Amino acid sequence: MSTPERLIDSTRELLWERGYVGTSPKAILERAGAGQGSMYHHFKGKPDLALAAIRRTAEEMRATAEAVLDGPGTPYERIEAYLLRERDVLRGCPIGRLTMDPEVVASSELRAPVDQTLDWLRERLARIVEEGREQGQFAASLDGEEIAAAVLATVQGGYVLARASGSPAAFDTAVRGLLSLLAPHENHDRPA
Amino acid sequence: MSTPERLIDSTRELLWERGYVGTSPKAILERAGAGQGSMYHHFKGKPDLALAAIRRTAEEMRATAEAVLDGPGTPYERIEAYLLRERDVLRGCPIGRLTMDPEVVASSELRAPVDQTLDWLRERLARIVEEGREQGQFAASLDGEEIAAAVLATVQGGYVLARASGSPAAFDTAVRGLLSLLAPHENHDRPA
């Protein structure tokens, strides 16, 4: 792998583990096995390298999610598959965790890929919910955007609960709770 | 206010804004208007001061939540009140954000108050859900612990979505979505 690639990879790992403020160029270089000169030759500095790393992570996450969301099954089943897909729960979300970083949030450049990724996910989920609503799988009273946001929030918040307790169990519990609320019943379209 | 109190307050603010790794003793001292000597006289060091600050924040959050959760209303209304209570959404959760901090998670001492606070909230919410289930306000098929975790996760994840987009709207959307799923219908106890 080329040196710039190794630098981006090391940065991605460290951003995931320690966030932007917690990651130093020195740590990146050590992990990548490169010297200072290499980094400043290929990148303008820490923010520039972080931007490349965040964009890469965002692309990858989007591709992973797309594979599940475009998969087979009813709308409910696809949302279920998204929620139950294997995750390294205790590591948290490599994109979501960046929203807790003051310097990422303060920089519109660094925040943009984070925002776009979560926004894309929300729209994608919202369309699936609408689809399920048209098919009568979900209650007509539900709103696609709202359910999509709740699904995404449950995932992001599930990571918080899991990391607080030091166990992935809390994530799974929250997801099961949401799924039990979302589960299709026989007569959603019954008149109130 | 005494010097130790001012130090704790400054630390609480900075932990909320920048997290543990992003907060330096120097910044704390500047905000508190104190010198190095004061801080190391009253506290053993940065971890010790942070622990005092986190404990204080945890206590306060618990008291705030308790006021809403022990308030009047049906179980659904109390959960609704908790979800809709006024929040400084873009600042995030002063307790939840600490779970994204590598040094907080790595220290069982610093993590303990975070874990305990979220755990307490979950149990408190779970009991309210169970209560609503017994009263027939919630479907018998729902699990108190699971719904409680989903409620908490929606809040924590709502902060993530809001901070990503730079607007509190996403938080509100997620909360509305969850409430629409949780809203009492007329016939939950109807046989499937």
Add this chain to the structure above:
DNA sequence: GTCTATAGACGGATAGAC
């Protein structure tokens, strides 16, 4: 109790040799 002085390591970046 609070202050200043000092310490050694690290943060982020530049310069210039090879």
Add this chain to the structure above:
DNA sequence: GTCTATCCGTCTATAGAC
């Protein structure tokens, strides 16, 4: 392209005067 040397400021903590 990559390396080492160097820079100035900050990080966390200790020492010791007042």
